[in-house]
Amino acid sequence: MGYAARLRDYVRRGTGEAVVAEGISLSWADMLGRVEQGAAGLAAAGIGPGVVVGVTIADEVEHFVACLALLRVGAWQIALATHDPELERQAIAARAGVTHVLHTGSAPTASVLPHLAWPRAPAAALPDEHPEGGVMLRTSGTTGTMNIVPLSAAELCVQADRNREYDGGRLFRPASIEHNNSERHRLYCAALGGTNVFRPPGAFDTIAYCRQMGVTTLDLALMQAVDLAAKARGEALAGVDIRVSGSAVPYKVRRQIEQNLSRRLFVRYGSTESGTVSFAGPGEHDALESVGHVVDGIALQIVDAADQPVPAGQVGHIRMRGEGFARSYLDGAEQTARRFRDGWYWPGDMGSLAVDGRLTIHGRADDMINLNGVNIFTAEIEGALEAHPAVAAAAALPLDSAVHGQIPVAAVELRSGGVATERELVAYAREHLALRAPRRIIILDRLPRNDQGKILRREIAKLFPNPRSKS
Amino acid sequence: MTEAEIRQVISDALVYAAVPLFAESAEQSDFVAGRRDVRLDEFEIDSLATMELCIAIELNLGVEIVPGDLTEIATLGDIVALAQGRVNVEAGQ
Numbered sequence A: 001m002g003y004a005a006r007l008r009d010y011v012r013r014g015t016g017e018a019v020v021a022e023g024i025s026l027s028w029a030d031m032l033g034r035v036e037q038g039a040a041g042l043a044a045a046g047i048g049p050g051v052v053v054g055v056t057i058a059d060e061v062e063h064f065v066a067c068l069a070l071l072r073v074g075a076w077q078i079a080l081a082t083h084d085p086e087l088e089r090q091a092i093a094a095r096a097g098v099t100h101v102l103h104t105g106s107a108p109t110a111s112v113l114p115h116l117a118w119p120r121a122p123a124a125a126l127p128d129e130h131p132e133g134g135v136m137l138r139t140s141g142t143t144g145t146m147n148i149v150p151l152s153a154a155e156l157c158v159q160a161d162r163n164r165e166y167d168g169g170r171l172f173r174p175a176s177i178e179h180n181n182s183e184r185h186r187l188y189c190a191a192l193g194g195t196n197v198f199r200p201p202g203a204f205d206t207i208a209y210c211r212q213m214g215v216t217t218l219d220l221a222l223m224q225a226v227d228l229a230a231k232a233r234g235e236a237l238a239g240v241d242i243r244v245s246g247s248a249v250p251y252k253v254r255r256q257i258e259q260n261l262s263r264r265l266f267v268r269y270g271s272t273e274s275g276t277v278s279f280a281g282p283g284e285h286d287a288l289e290s291v292g293h294v295v296d297g298i299a300l301q302i303v304d305a306a307d308q309p310v311p312a313g314q315v316g317h318i319r320m321r322g323e324g325f326a327r328s329y330l331d332g333a334e335q336t337a338r339r340f341r342d343g344w345y346w347p348g349d350m351g352s353l354a355v356d357g358r359l360t361i362h363g364r365a366d367d368m369i370n371l372n373g374v375n376i377f378t379a380e381i382e383g384a385l386e387a388h389p390a391v392a393a394a395a396a397l398p399l400d401s402a403v404h405g406q407i408p409v410a411a412v413e414l415r416s417g418g419v420a421t422e423r424e425l426v427a428y429a430r431e432h433l434a435l436r437a438p439r440r441i442i443i444l445d446r447l448p449r450n451d452q453g454k455i456l457r458r459e460i461a462k463l464f465p466n467p468r469s470k471s
Numbered sequence B: 001m002t003e004a005e006i007r008q009v010i011s012d013a014l015v016y017a018a019v020p021l022f023a024e025s026a027e028q029s030d031f032v033a034g035r036r037d038v039r040l041d042e043f044e045i046d047s048l049a050t051m052e053l054c055i056a057i058e059l060n061l062g063v064e065i066v067p068g069d070l071t072e073i074a075t076l077g078d079i080v081a082l083a084q085g086r087v088n089v090e091a092g093q
Helices: A004-011 A028-044 A060-073 A087-094 A153-160 A180-191 A206-213 A221-232 A250-259 A334-341 A378-386 A423-437 A459-461 B003-016 B025-033 B048-062 B076-090
Strands: A016-021 A024-027 A052-056 A077-078 A100-103 A115-119 A132-139 A148-152 A170-172 A195-197 A215-221 A241-245 A265-272 A275-280 A298-305 A316-322 A349-353 A359-364 A368-371 A374-376 A391-401 A404-415 A442-446
Touching: A004 A016, A004 A028, A004 A060, A004 A180, A016 A028, A024 A028, A052 A060, A052 A221, A060 A077, A060 A132, A060 A153, A060 A180, A077 A087, A100 A250, A100 A334, A132 A153, A132 A180, A132 A459, A148 A153, A148 A265, A148 A275, A148 A374, A153 A180, A170 A180, A170 A206, A170 A334, A180 A195, A221 A241, A221 A250, A241 A423, A250 A265, A275 A423, A334 A404, A349 A378, A368 A391, A374 A378, A374 A423, A374 B076, A391 B048, A404 A423, A404 B048, A423 A442, A423 B003, B003 B048, B003 B076, B048 B076
Parallel strands: A016 A195, A052 A077, A052 A100, A077 A132, A100 A115, A170 A195, A170 A215, A215 A241, A241 A265, A404 A442
Antiparallel strands: A016 A024, A132 A148, A265 A275, A298 A316, A316 A349, A349 A359, A368 A374, A368 A404, A391 A404
């Protein structure tokens, strides 16, 4: 069943809401009516299969409906986020081959692309059977290189089916739909008949809003989860599924989320290219810091440098395959050749599978540090430093050395009220990691992060006085 | 980079490498202060400690020292002089 057919099916069932926001409640019929109206208007304006449309709509509900309408008419789309500078939007549009920019309100004056106001005039409806489009999603790179991942409506449906918890649930993500992960998970949620709950305007209290809107799944980036759990007390969202994206979620953070937000914690591992790969649910959080069992429909292996599978417990490169995976990057032949080869998708992560099948992520393969032939995982250093009572977050990275290969160093962010000196932290790391310890640690007020909360190691490397790093 | 700072880097590296005797020795503070030199054969400086010395010098002083550079070295003061010389070359002095 195609994406639009799923939505029509939910209308026929006639239960629940499709979209909820402050002062807005759309039934499935309401929402599909808006989608069909928008799709008809887009088709009348010549938007259809083969056309790539940029979406510059900040209003989340409007953006979501536009997104569904573009899928419906068979166009491809990419978010040109309103929070990005115009020049960046233009660069992304050029890479994606955008021919029109869909917007609400007045068109941005600096743009060189034809602008298309979100159509509201009635137009002839599209037939039910109509080719469906797809979305181009930007991956939030940490190395300075952004990839564009094309996913067809059919691939989105397959990926959606690996998130069955959205079926009948009410999903809230504090991050705007203009961000890749939010757009993808909101499309999953709709494909499964779940209710998408959108943010209120301006600043808001996440916990109070979740309670007010009857949210059943709160989906957070790791940084958001840490912040929220630090402020909350006593299972503030008891019974709500807390879903945290992030390959490395420390055990103590999981404990804090369980104690302060909800015991229904799910730590998810996945990517834009693959969708959800695994998750660790309630009862699966322990010192192993795993991301749980791989979901049905995905084959995942851990292999060595010669691409041979390794025994249980041994760390190696992750490779995986399954239906609904992206097959290439839009304009990145080199990255495509590296990440999609031999029939597998290689996410660039190091991992291990326990005897019971649980997957643990040990950091990025690119982040592995080779000090005089000793392989050191950045996640190992970060885990050790984050176990220090004064440390809130740590980022380890290599500095290139002509003599030693790479020298491990780290930057940390202290907890509020936490006290430690760099020398103390170096000694602490040495005590816990011996040869694998970072040889220098700097303390920063705040680790540099991108807008998805990922730590920017390249920026950190610049802070070291002898920066020979290529990381 | 002053000579005193170079001495501190070398002292820290030996403490970091947990070189027996050096960490607790009275010579440590005298060495850092430049009041005395220390013969390497007074301590058990193994290959790992040598590696740590090289890493510390590279990381903190920005000059490369390979373990082979230290095979003919007799005292910590000689290492200070070696590192100081390379720092000066790097600085164009």
